[in-house]
Amino acid sequence: MTVSKHILELETTIDDPRQGLSDEIFLLASRIVPMINVDLLIKKPGLGTLLTWREEHDGQSGWHVPGGIIRWQETIATRIHEVARLELGTAVKFKPTPLVIKEFILPKQRNRSHFISMLFKCRIIDNINENIRYREGRILPGQWLWHKQCPENLLPIHEIYRSFI
Numbered sequence: 001m002t003v004s005k006h007i008l009e010l011e012t013t014i015d016d017p018r019q020g021l022s023d024e025i026f027l028l029a030s031r032i033v034p035m036i037n038v039d040l041l042i043k044k045p046g047l048g049t050l051l052t053w054r055e056e057h058d059g060q061s062g063w064h065v066p067g068g069i070i071r072w073q074e075t076i077a078t079r080i081h082e083v084a085r086l087e088l089g090t091a092v093k094f095k096p097t098p099l100v101i102k103e104f105i106l107p108k109q110r111n112r113s114h115f116i117s118m119l120f121k122c123r124i125i126d127n128i129n130e131n132i133r134y135r136e137g138r139i140l141p142g143q144w145l146w147h148k149q150c151p152e153n154l155l156p157i158h159e160i161y162r163s164f165i
Helices: 003-011 023-032 076-088 156-164
Strands: 035-044 048-055 061-064 067-069 092-094 100-105 114-124 144-147
Touching (some): 035 092, 035 156, 048 076, 061 156, 067 076, 076 092, 076 114, 100 156
Parallel strands (some): 035 114
Antiparallel strands (some): 035 048, 035 067, 048 061, 048 144, 092 114, 100 114
16 A cells, blocks of 8 residues: 555545644654644733643643644634633633743653744733642642642643743
8 A cells, every 4th residue: 555545545534633633643643743832821910820730641730831743724713712711711812922832842752742832922812721720639630720830730831931921
């Protein structure tokens, strides 16, 4: 079978890439092209920076700046709004120019090893979902919390944002 036929066969497994990809297809894509993502820097006077808890595929867990990978034919603005809605249950306004653009290359990692990340300054314009706020005990994936200073248990991949938090 030719490469073209393999590609056609793979494409039959993808319903609508604008809605996301299956894990298998996404991981394949992440092995052959860089992923472009947006990260939302949300700060509030007196409260600090809003971070969410994430458990990564490689077993690491920690606080991180909310963010997500841009889907095929999706605008940056749409992904920013979707991240706010999906991760925080809220809406945001944002400055259209990123504060910083960073490139991550993780040569020892097979999947998800090359990212181009754009950090956007955002502000919440609606109520945030209080049901997923961290309060006490074990921190669960997806919970959020305001941080007056950068936490020690920041995900290693987001160390490059430490000076912004």
